[in-house]
Amino acid sequence: MPPQYSTALPLSPAELSYLHTSLSFDPPIRPDGRTATQFRPLIAETDVLPSANGSARICFADGTEAVVGVKCEVERSPSDRSILRSKEDDVKRLVTGGGDEEMRDESSGGEDDEVGNGSRGRGEGRNEWVEMAIEIPGYRDDDALPVFLSAMITEALVSDGELKNRLYINQRFHWRLYIDILLLSSPLSYPLPLLSLTTHLALLRTRLPALVSEKDEDPHFNDDWEAATLLYPQSDQTTTRPPVTLLVMSVGDNIIFDPSKDELAVADAVLTVSIGKTPSSGLRLLSVRTVDPPSRLTAPGVPNSTNSANGDTAPPMQEALMLREAMDEHSLWRPPRGGMKRALVGRMIKMVVDKNGVGEEVLEGLEGVDKALEECITAIEAKDTETAKQWEQERETYTPTTIDELIVMLNPINTALNGGRSSRVWMRTKDDVLNLKHRVVRRIAASDTINNFLMDMWAAEVHRASPSEVWLN
Amino acid sequence: MPLDTSSYALAHLRLDGRRWNELRRLHAQTSTQAAADGSSYLEMGNTKVICTVAGPAESRKGGGGGGNAEAKIEVEIGIAGFSGVERKRRGKGDKRTSEMRHTIASAFSANLFAHLYPHSTITVNLHVLSQDGSLLAACLNATTLALIDAGIPMSDYIVACTAGSTASYASNDEDADPLLDLNGLEEQELPFLTVGTLGAGEKVSVLIMETRMQMTRLEAMLAAGVDGCRQIRSILDGVVRAHGKAVLDSAIS
Numbered sequence: 247m248p249p250q251y252s253t254a255l256p257l258s259p260a261e262l263s264y265l266h267t268s269l270s271f272d273p274p275i276r277p278d279g280r281t282a283t284q285f286r287p288l289i290a291e292t293d294v295l296p297s298a299n300g301s302a303r304i305c306f307a308d309g310t311e312a313v314v315g316v317k318c319e320v321e322r323s324p325s326d327r328s329i330l331r332s333k334e335d336d337v338k339r340l341v342t343g344g345g346d347e348e349m350r351d352e353s354s355g356g357e358d359d360e361v362g363n364g365s366r367g368r369g370e371g372r373n374e375w376v377e378m379a380i381e382i383p384g385y386r387d388d389d390a391l392p393v394f395l396s397a398m399i400t401e402a403l404v405s406d407g408e409l410k411n412r413l414y415i416n417q418r419f420h421w422r423l424y425i426d427i428l429l430l431s432s433p434l435s436y437p438l439p440l441l442s443l444t445t446h447l448a449l450l451r452t453r454l455p456a457l458v459s460e461k462d463e464d465p466h467f468n469d470d471w472e473a474a475t476l477l478y479p480q481s482d483q484t485t486t487r488p489p490v491t492l493l494v495m496s497v498g499d500n501i502i503f504d505p506s507k508d509e510l511a512v513a514d515a516v517l518t519v520s521i522g523k524t525p526s527s528g529l530r531l532l533s534v535r536t537v538d539p540p541s542r543l544t545a546p547g548v549p550n551s552t553n554s555a556n557g558d559t560a561p562p563m564q565e566a567l568m569l570r571e572a573m574d575e576h577s578l579w580r581p582p583r584g585g586m587k588r589a590l591v592g593r594m595i596k597m598v599v600d601k602n603g604v605g606e607e608v609l610e611g612l613e614g615v616d617k618a619l620e621e622c623i624t625a626i627e628a629k630d631t632e633t634a635k636q637w638e639q640e641r642e643t644y645t646p647t648t649i650d651e652l653i654v655m656l657n658p659i660n661t662a663l664n665g666g667r668s669s670r671v672w673m674r675t676k677d678d679v680l681n682l683k684h685r686v687v688r689r690i691a692a693s694d695t696i697n698n699f700l701m702d703m704w705a706a707e708v709h710r711a712s713p714s715e716v717w718l719n
Numbered sequence: 720m721p722l723d724t725s726s727y728a729l730a731h732l733r734l735d736g737r738r739w740n741e742l743r744r745l746h747a748q749t750s751t752q753a754a755a756d757g758s759s760y761l762e763m764g765n766t767k768v769i770c771t772v773a774g775p776a777e778s779r780k781g782g783g784g785g786g787n788a789e790a791k792i793e794v795e796i797g798i799a800g801f802s803g804v805e806r807k808r809r810g811k812g813d814k815r816t817s818e819m820r821h822t823i824a825s826a827f828s829a830n831l832f833a834h835l836y837p838h839s840t841i842t843v844n845l846h847v848l849s850q851d852g853s854l855l856a857a858c859l860n861a862t863t864l865a866l867i868d869a870g871i872p873m874s875d876y877i878v879a880c881t882a883g884s885t886a887s888y889a890s891n892d893e894d895a896d897p898l899l900d901l902n903g904l905e906e907q908e909l910p911f912l913t914v915g916t917l918g919a920g921e922k923v924s925v926l927i928m929e930t931r932m933q934m935t936r937l938e939a940m941l942a943a944g945v946d947g948c949r950q951i952r953s954i955l956d957g958v959v960r961a962h963g964k965a966v967l968d969s970a971i972s
Contacts (some may be wrong), residue, residue, distance in 0.1 A: 295801060295848060295849060296765075296849075297801065297802075297803075297804065298763075298801040303800070305752075308753075308754065309752060309753030309755075310752025310754055313799075313846075313848065315799060315800070315801030315803045315848075316801075317800070319805070319806060334785060379800060379808060381797055381799070383771075383795065383844045386811075387811075423808045424800060424801070426800040426801050426806075428797070428799055428801055428846060429846075430769060431752055431754040431755055431771065432754070432773070434754055540899055550770055563834070619935075636791070639738040680935065697814060
């Protein structure tokens with residue numbers, strides 16, 4: 247069996263104490279030099295599976311990788327629901343026509359949406375129509391970890407009540423959404439944020455075939471895949487987006503985002519925060535769950551006074567315990583005890599949900615994955631000659647690899663090295679993104695491994711001859 | 720069905736425009752996952768397989784399973800629900816999957832220099848992202864690349880491909896051609912076999928056939944398959960050498 251999550255090399259009390267102390271400073275000193283709200287760079291791709299309705303693949307900097315495929319199938323609805331249908335609903339549905347028309351009609355703006363939501367928002371969808379399966383190598387399907395992760399991600403997904411309504415076709419049929427999540431590497435660190443981000447990206451790109459039949463007849467769809475509509479339509483009145491779950495940890499008074507495995511090992515408290523987007527372009531908190539931090543499973547340090555290896559005899563058990571309790575916690579590692587302060591929970595949530603907070607940054611970054619690709623394509627189609635020529639040139643010299651359209655989300659770690667400018671720059675201007683894309687494409691042809699690639703990217707950005715290896719293993 | 724169209728009789732072209740002895744587009748990459756000891760990604764046409772290798776590592780059971788003088792090879796295959804046209808969740812205990820796992824494990828047990836790693840286990844994890852024919856062949860090829868990437872010594876590449884026959888279609892048996900590298904549609908209709916060779920020569924190390932056909936066709940199919948394997952070996956070798964060169968270049972610069 248492949249090595250499991252907990253059998254990784256444990257850290258000694260001295261190392262734990264060192265990490266904990268560094269993270270309790272103000273500002274916290276993280277092992278890889280990031281700021282508290284800085285995320286590690288990652289590689290994100292969409293539409294990697296041509297046979298799925300939507301798909302995405304994300305690789306984190308520590309090498310963990312996940313692929314999510316979304317497939318939809320038409321299913322017959324149970325017939326007893328038709329008895330409960332009221333006449334008023336029938337009228338409303340006639341007004342809005344088939345299922346997807348209101349989504350494609352952007353000019354109708356708020357009014358149609360309201361009418362549409364009125365008829366479809368009356369609980370016509372069902373949460374059972376969303377089915378999720380998580381596969382983690384080394385774990386069976388009924389082990390605790392996959393079941394728990396699946397429950398958490400599904401809970402966030404159906405909590406806004408919108409998704410199920412979009413799966414409704416007519417009285418007799420509906421879409422069944424299958425979300426298959428594959429973790430491709432064994433879980434080196436808690437896999438929830440990776441899986442949640444990948445699911446978000448896959449759902450963002452999921453398309454359903456366009457409905458051409460009317461009302462309650464057997465559903466027929468447009469054969470042309472180009473006419474397919476997005477499951478989460480991207481109108482300007484940003485309708486809800488799929489949720490994202492982030493891992494947030496605290497050490498002392500510091501709140502730290504995107505913790506690496508080492509940082510999790512010394513956390514005082516860990517929360518998973520799920521956020522979604524509301525139509526008024528604000529962020530909404532969907533769920534908060536506490537995670538038992540692995541630091542509670544660590545062994546406490548042995549103070550010199552009770553250490554029998556020094557040559558003295560060790561004091562009896564009771565006395566040793568009392569001595570340990572009396573010691574200053576900063577001089578000796580002790581696993582955290584007790585719960586979290588409520589104010590701390592409030593602060594963590596606020597940091598995620600606030601305007602220009604971390605949550606917004608993450609969501610914008612993920613949206614940008616698609617935007618950059620679309621901008622490249624529109625540049626070519628609009629005969630934007632300079633960009634198109636550049637792109638064509640790259641295409642010629644570029645041998646296709648598994649990652650045909652590689653989009654990299656810029657990590658502000660280079661801005662930190664460049665003198666600590668704003669750490670919130672996820673997506674640069676459109677030109678920068680296009681330029682970076684070309685550089686990215688060229689480099690991938692030469693270097694396949696993620697580590698080499700990231701080093702190249704960093705070197706290109708920071709203009710250094712030999713990038714330092716602060717945060718790469 | 721794949722050969723019912725008149726285009727085969729007239730121009731001897733299959734549905735995707737290939738001739739009888741042409742392989743599908745083979746694309747392979749090694750070292751795709753930084754977290755694994757060895758990894759690879761392989762595409763044979765639309766069949767996409769990711770392979771990760773962990774090991775050699777200490778055996779779980781210590782003395783119990785480790786009375787061997789050789790490393791033990793364990794294979795896990797995960798066929799994703801979205802891999803086919805229809806979404807279908809496959810359990811791990813599926814008979815077809817079990818047979819594939821056993822085939823791959825025994826093929827590599829004979830080929831790897833397992834005596835160099837006594838009392839240890841090499842774990843191979845295969846993930847099938849998309850299947851469109853030649854699944855076992857793609858799995859074998861991907862495993863070879865991943866094991867090479869992990870640095871586990873072996874005597875030569877194990878390369879595999881499928882070969883079929885048009886015999887069921889052609890009423891006139893002399894016209895029956897062997898076909899190389901069948902896609903999903905062809906596999907459903909025509910008899911085919913999967914052949915795996917050790918290197919570019921004619922040493923066959925894997926031969927699996929589940930469909931029925933006349934004995935007289937076997938030789939032609941085998942010959943076509945072995946020839947296809949030779950082509951595949953040169954492609955895979957090119958991929959490995961290119962990757963090695965890239966690593967050396969980046970290390971020197």
